[in-house]
Amino acid sequence: MKRVVITGAGTLNPLGADVAATFAAMREGRGAIGPLTCADVDRLSVQIGAEIRGFDPEAHFPRTRLPLLDRFTQIALVSARQAVAQAGLELAGEAALRAGVVMGTAGGGNTTVDDNYRTVYEQGKNRVHPFVVPRLMHNAAASHISMEFGLKGPAFTVSTACASSNHAMGQALALLRSGMADVMLSGGSEAMLCFGGIKAWEGLRVMARDTCRPFSADRAGMVQGEGGAVFVFETLEHAQARGAAILAEVAGFGMSADAGDIVMPDLDGPVRAMRAALSDARVAPEDIGYVNAHGTGTLANDRVESQALRVVMGAHLDRLPVSSTKSMHGHLIGGTSAVELLACLMALQQGVIAPTINHQAHDPDCVPDPVANTARAAKVDVAMSNAFAFGGLNAVLVLRRTP
């Protein structure tokens, strides 16, 4: 089986407009949760979120192209450009046929849907812009990435709610291992900080009104964010042949379905997904030096995820740093595990573990070491990233440091 490595990373998320800025925020434990600025925010009971500030689409895309690009696609394209530039990737001819893209998103062009429902329902208009469909479709980001970089091989979108990006990257890994492609761009993005997107989440009554405090005894729920990240995955031999710098190895992937409840997490499903990922990476639980938790900050997730980690890690959990960066960038829904993989990269590459900020009180039902509030230096050889979605769909990635 072919080994797969990461040779490029890019991101646009509430913590920063590139990987360096995101790492800096994570190191400093700087959160991006603040007041929401969407239309009709006064009609929302949840008025906070982690927005991407200061992003000017017109600085990145020609005016003629923008009508085709929902915000989730813009985020994906900006991230992909950074990743491709870092990887020094140039694809033409046969190589382009062996390159593809798998992206994750939960809501796709949610903002486009929201805007155009306003047009026809609120404003009573009977005409919408001709590009509503190509803007809102879930595969828009993957398609625009394939178009911009001429990727002509496997290209599709995975939508598994809050695990979308991990599932997407797991698919990219499988395609590369199986020999169906040599290079895959993969990750995910989400942009649903619009009235309808937030109102829908409000309905579930799992949202915090003040901030996100994963694993803290006084946690009050999740906080939504927007953003995404894209990585260049390629086979080790392909990367070596072209002399590319390797950021980390994508060592393993595991997934499972709870086959239980549509929203309540289960213990067994996450346990099986983590064990599958460890086994796939051929590592023991004791080899894991950092876990980026799903860590939503809800009562149910944090407790069940902590129990699942205890089952998988045993006594090693007492020495294992487990942080939730959602405390800083919010829950980016379908894009979240792509941005969270950056925290794993930072741990492996820079030896810095991102903290769980806003942590105020230890919860005996939660992980013993949530890396509370302050980043920590540590030598990490193997890192694990959890994503446990509504619908009981679990996806876990394991990254290994490369010398």
Place this chain on the structure above:
Amino acid sequence: MHNCDAIRQSVIEIIAEQALVDPSEVTADKSLADLGLDSLGLVECIFGIEEAFDIAIPFNANTPDMSGIDISSVGSIIAEVEKLIARQAA
């Protein structure tokens, strides 16, 4: 409500905006393809014109020649818009 010069100027400006050209280049004899507009550019123009004049242009991209309107050139588009506005006013 609209006089012909104003309609002509408006249509030309909408097409020029989409084609990213100066309005002076949008002359009656040119087709939208001459101005560099593809099929998506065409539907954006039609949408822009419908919005500007609050009319419905019976254009179907599957049967562009059988839509009952002539969009073969800037001049014919202007003529069709004038007809649609006149029909609406009647």
